[in-house]
Amino acid sequence: MRIALFITCLSDALFPRAGQATTALLERLGHEVVFPPAQTCCGQMHINTGYQREALRLVEHHADVFADADVIVAPSASCVGSVRHQHATVARRFGRPELADRSAAVAAKTYELCEFLVDVLGVTDVGAYFPHRVTYHPTCHSLRLLRVDDKPLRLLRQVRGLDLKQLPDADQCCGFGGTFALKNAETSSAMLADKMANVLSTRAEVLTAADASCLMHIGGGLTRLSAGSRTLHIAEILAATDTADGRPTR
Amino acid sequence: MSQVFLGMPAHAPADVRALHGTQPFPAAARTALADSQLRRNLGAATATIRGKRAAAVAEVDDWEQLRFAGQQIKAATMARLDEHLIRLEQAVTERGGTVHWARDAAEANRIVTELVKAAGADEVVKVKSMATQEIGLNEALAEAGIAAWETDLAELIVQLGHDTPSHILVPAIHRNRAEVREIFLREMPGVDPDLADDPRELAMAARTHLRRKFLTAQVAVSGANFAVADTGTLVVVESEGNGRMCLTLPPTLITVMGIEKVVPSWADLEVYLQLLPRSSTGERMNPYTSTWSGVTAGDGPQEFHLILLDNGRTAVLADDVGREALHCIRCSACLNVCPVYERTGGHAYGSVYPGPIGAVLTPLLTGVLDNPTLPYASTLCGACFDACPVRIDIPSLLVHLRARSTELRAERRLVPTSEAVAMTVASWVMSKPRLFAWATRAARLGRLIARRGRIRSLPPPLSAWTATRDAPEPPTSTFREWWLNGKERS
Numbered sequence: 001m002r003i004a005l006f007i008t009c010l011s012d013a014l015f016p017r018a019g020q021a022t023t024a025l026l027e028r029l030g031h032e033v034v035f036p037p038a039q040t041c042c043g044q045m046h047i048n049t050g051y052q053r054e055a056l057r058l059v060e061h062h063a064d065v066f067a068d069a070d071v072i073v074a075p076s077a078s079c080v081g082s083v084r085h086q087h088a089t090v091a092r093r094f095g096r097p098e099l100a101d102r103s104a105a106v107a108a109k110t111y112e113l114c115e116f117l118v119d120v121l122g123v124t125d126v127g128a129y130f131p132h133r134v135t136y137h138p139t140c141h142s143l144r145l146l147r148v149d150d151k152p153l154r155l156l157r158q159v160r161g162l163d164l165k166q167l168p169d170a171d172q173c174c175g176f177g178g179t180f181a182l183k184n185a186e187t188s189s190a191m192l193a194d195k196m197a198n199v200l201s202t203r204a205e206v207l208t209a210a211d212a213s214c215l216m217h218i219g220g221g222l223t224r225l226s227a228g229s230r231t232l233h234i235a236e237i238l239a240a241t242d243t244a245d246g247r248p249t250r
Numbered sequence: 251m252s253q254v255f256l257g258m259p260a261h262a263p264a265d266v267r268a269l270h271g272t273q274p275f276p277a278a279a280r281t282a283l284a285d286s287q288l289r290r291n292l293g294a295a296t297a298t299i300r301g302k303r304a305a306a307v308a309e310v311d312d313w314e315q316l317r318f319a320g321q322q323i324k325a326a327t328m329a330r331l332d333e334h335l336i337r338l339e340q341a342v343t344e345r346g347g348t349v350h351w352a353r354d355a356a357e358a359n360r361i362v363t364e365l366v367k368a369a370g371a372d373e374v375v376k377v378k379s380m381a382t383q384e385i386g387l388n389e390a391l392a393e394a395g396i397a398a399w400e401t402d403l404a405e406l407i408v409q410l411g412h413d414t415p416s417h418i419l420v421p422a423i424h425r426n427r428a429e430v431r432e433i434f435l436r437e438m439p440g441v442d443p444d445l446a447d448d449p450r451e452l453a454m455a456a457r458t459h460l461r462r463k464f465l466t467a468q469v470a471v472s473g474a475n476f477a478v479a480d481t482g483t484l485v486v487v488e489s490e491g492n493g494r495m496c497l498t499l500p501p502t503l504i505t506v507m508g509i510e511k512v513v514p515s516w517a518d519l520e521v522y523l524q525l526l527p528r529s530s531t532g533e534r535m536n537p538y539t540s541t542w543s544g545v546t547a548g549d550g551p552q553e554f555h556l557i558l559l560d561n562g563r564t565a566v567l568a569d570d571v572g573r574e575a576l577h578c579i580r581c582s583a584c585l586n587v588c589p590v591y592e593r594t595g596g597h598a599y600g601s602v603y604p605g606p607i608g609a610v611l612t613p614l615l616t617g618v619l620d621n622p623t624l625p626y627a628s629t630l631c632g633a634c635f636d637a638c639p640v641r642i643d644i645p646s647l648l649v650h651l652r653a654r655s656t657e658l659r660a661e662r663r664l665v666p667t668s669e670a671v672a673m674t675v676a677s678w679v680m681s682k683p684r685l686f687a688w689a690t691r692a693a694r695l696g697r698l699i700a701r702r703g704r705i706r707s708l709p710p711p712l713s714a715w716t717a718t719r720d721a722p723e724p725p726t727s728t729f730r731e732w733w734l735n736g737k738e739r740s
């Protein structure tokens with residue numbers, strides 16, 4: 001299968017490892033991976049902050065860039081959520097039904113990585129090896145927008161050497177919320193404090209999730225406190241093998 | 251008096267204080283977050299209700315179908331709201347009641363005050379009601395020399411504590427029993443000075459206090475959970491029985507009801523009376539469901555007035571996305587599951603309607619520019635939508651209101667905020683792949699201020715992030731560079 005990577009602006013600029021791991025994993029599973037270089041950003045931050053007119057350009061650009069792709073995979077539940085649940089609505093809001101149709105067509109072939117592995121490729125054992133204690137945070141958009149359910153956990157359970165710990169109150173939001181983290185920084189931090197307490201209670205070395213954005217938030221809190229747990233995108237764990245264990249080199 | 255022009259639905263006037271906070275949400279939240287007592291009280295109470303609700307909902311096999319039905323009945327009703335309201339008026343009138351129409355809070359308060367005076371009373375007993383909170387009825391009555399006694403236990407605690415409600419269903423959720431005992435000792439006339447903070451003892455003290463009021467009051471004021479248009483029947487759902495006392499003992503009954511509470515028929519109640527108790531208190535069935543149609547000779551109140559309140563609701567109805575907020579049955583499930591509400595409590599929202607539904611309904615009623623920070627008081631985590639018994643898509647409504655807010659600012663040619671400028675520039679850069687690639691590479695400059703893989707401090711507005719969180723050190727090459735350079739490990 002020829003898979004077009006939708007890398008997302010955050011992963012492109014700040015977390016390229018999540019994208020590199022996604023590439024490595026999909027190639028290891030025998031698929032051709034392409035990166036349409038004109039891609040930029042899905043516009044979710046604009047939409048969720050109230051700037052839909054500005055987002056309209058990005059919605060249109062995204063629909064153009066991915067129009068010809070067979071299937072699109074992104075290492076981000078929330079960006080996939082935006083493409084699937086917001087793009088056509090934005091187009092319609094500005095009287096662009098033809099764009100709404102094109103956006104809907106792109107959305108129909110766009111998948112979050114874990115969804116793609118389990119639902120489309122039908123695999124749960126991706127041949128990964130990761131000998132560490134891990135806990136998993138189901139991000140709000142993976143859980144309640146995409147309804148990925150326990151797919152990421154099914155993938156993690158098949159990883160050799162991985163000691164999976166249940167995260168208490170896992171379905172509680174970490175407090176990121178995009179620009180919420182700036183506009184309501186104190187409330188965001190209060191939510192983060194509880195999430196970190198739950199993560200630390202598992203004594204996991206690694207906290208993983210399907211969104212680099214939420215991990216940037218929780219991870220930023222953990223390193224600030226020198227808490228001793230680190231964050232890794234789930235793609236990095238699933239891509240790790242016994243020749244390269246995915247431990248960050250930075 | 252406010253002016254209403256045909257075809258231009260009016261928002262709730264700016265002097266409706268119960269819909270306007272004195273501070274923006276982030277500032278009010280800051281105060282609440284620092285109150286450790288409040289945090290513990292709220293955390294414990296919401297966790298308990300969440301657990302009860304989850305168990306009660308899990309028992310019902312067709313819960314999701316019920317939610318769909320609840321959503322569809324409301325949507326169909328709103329589409330013909332005018333017809334249903336006129337049918338309701340006819341049915342109530344035929345059964346001996348009197349119907350009044352109030353376009354806003356001031357008008358509704360004036361009607362109630364005149365009715366109480368006409369009954370020759372200087373005090374009223376009240377059934378817990380959100381509509382009368384919204385219009386500030388108690389304050390308006392007090393100005394006219396009429397005392398209003400709240401009879402719902404939690405509402406009584408709020409009233410005696412000279413406080414404001416912080417939850418739709420449990421208005422004193424921010425108080426624990428030690429605080430309640432203290433309020434009773436201080437404010438309740440004739441209370442036993444040895445009162446303990448045991449829930450039963452506290453309830454008995456309130457009972458003694460209230461019983462005197464029930465037996466002497468000449469007028470009762472209530473809200474309504476539903477009104478059946480077919481038969482002109484009003485419905486109040488409560489769990490203490492104090493509401494029923496108010497609804498049956500005083501000779502005059504005045505009900506203030508938002509116009510969105512009408513349902514066409516009794517068959518519709520079947521759906522909501524299943525959805526409401528399980529969602530609100532986690533009970534299978536509601537303990538006291540009172541229904542009445544007009545007046546019945548020799549039984550219950552002999553005079554009944556129904557006030558149909560607009561106060562911004564037709565403006566909400568005119569918003570083709572926002573109108574969904576009118577489907578709310580005030581169960582408060584969305585509050586109890588909201589991670590923001592759980593930490594800030596209700597007062598931070600500055601409105602009688604707090605939590606997720608408040609963050610949409612309040613700005614919809616007042617106009618979003620009057621409550622510009624409320625639509626942003628959410629992470630869009632979606633827990634509210636999953637809990638809502640009538641499937642109101644609150645996250646989408648929040649996103650819609652955020653857009654309305656920036657659009658209205660632009661339309662009114664208000665000075666663009668620095669945020670608006672940044673967003674415009676960003677969207678332009680992001681729509682041009684080459685510029686975008688350049689901008690992501692430029693992020694690498696952040697490496698200059700990074701230490702050991704993280705950035706500990708950034709200038710405003712990003713300082714709000716680094717106050718409590720490190721920012722990641724930008725990588726040596728972007729994903730795009732890595733790909734275009736033949737995927738070499740950097």
Ligand code: SF4
Binds near residue numbers: 579582607634638639
């Ligand atoms: S919005 Fe839904 S969950 Fe919230 S109070 Fe209203 S009916 Fe209940």
